[in-house]
Amino acid sequence: MSTPRTAGTTNSTGKPTIWYLSLRSPYSWLAIRLAQKRWPELWADAELRVFFEPGEAMATEVAERRIDFPYVAMSRAKHLYILRDVRRIAGGLGLTPTWPVERDPQWDVPSLAVVAALRADAVSGRELALDLTAARWERGEDILDRAVVADSARRAGLDPALADAVDDPQVRAWGGEALEQVQRHGVFGVPMIVVGREPYWGVDRLPLAAAAHEKAEPPPVEDYLGSAVREPDLGGGDHAGGCG
Template identity: 40%
Template sequence: MSTAGTQTTPKRKPKRPPRLYFNLRSPFSWMGLRQLEERFPQAPEVIEYVPYWDPDEQTVAALDERGSGFHYTQMSKAKHLYILQDTKRLSARFGYPMAWPVDIDPWWERPHLAWLRARHLGRERAFYAAVTEARWERGENICDADVLRRVAESAGFDGEEMLAAAYDPELRAEGVDALAAAYDDDVFGIPYFKVGRHRFWGLDRVDAFLDELIPALAKAAGPTGSAEPAGTAPATPPEVPADLVDQVGAYDSDSAGGCG
């Protein structure tokens, strides 16, 4: 059968959902996510949350092997001292109780790959709430194995299973995918928000992100859909935009990608 004159329709690349890069180290990430979800409670349903952290030598080698990298650079002592003051001011302004943690030999793969494990279990929100409360409200070292085990168990997880995540080859690979995605998205600090071609960095860009996100979600939802921040939303929570449903459902098992 002749195919002369026939044309093939090019496949359209699926639209990527809005992304939020976060980590468990940065106080700005912690406060930024709280601010986002207080203003827009639907955020976890329509935004892809991607973990981002300071990689260890094994992860750096894996990133190098695939031609990827890591844009973030460690801060100076002067900047660190400024951040100590700034976060105290900000947490007081927002009314968030805060105890500054002391990180001794932190290994950030441990809590972040445990978060990926929790996502596979469909309970990443519970894990995130438990570890951020431990770190930022009680000042605990969540990279410490005993601390993380106890925190995980307090949230209903198997503590040993969560600790084992950092040694799981598949989760390790998924973590590399997460950091490679961050590199491709030009992430250099946290929190980092992306919707379409628009990018927003920092705690003070939450409102700007929402200004771009809300119309984008409303457009995707069509004339009957809506997505409004807290305080202006209708009594019935809006439906997740139809073209995002499949992608949102995949977050529990996909391979998505510390610092502020």
């Protein structure tokens, strides 16, 4: 597992690299795993920020800050496509996705835990985000359960009380700031990686984001329009877009 350098400040362009992730999105999970394998510097250097759908706990902050969260329910056809697409890409990475079923999900609980953890320590916050992502998509755990969040915090070397971060007015204020950043950067889905002022959305744009981060020549267009995973052992031929 890559250890972050000075996140967001040490890439070769001299410009910050910001990585918007979501605990809800399978594409966010796949982008992390793919970057860890193919572009570890991009993942290690990036400053992590959380893209999450505000729930009941964040109602006051959303209203006061006039936040318009850019998320709409997907169609049944898109949902069925994503099930196939994620399974294909995950298989190419040697992963098997789990598909938890949530009823009336409140994403504030795990997301604000990550927001608070990143505020306290970028390295431990990153570990919490990774563990919660793996818990949801690889271990089939219910990360909306505070007990699960507390277990992830322990594994990340953090206070399990982070599971109750949603109850802290200061953390909710930080969550409001995080959502304002989402709005300011025009983030409409994940993964979204912003290098300097240039945004790159979707798993298939990872090669371009990595090149921009390292100030390298962009890859051939077929490497990112055809597939982000062209090596035979990564299941070449699949194409993934962002999914928030």
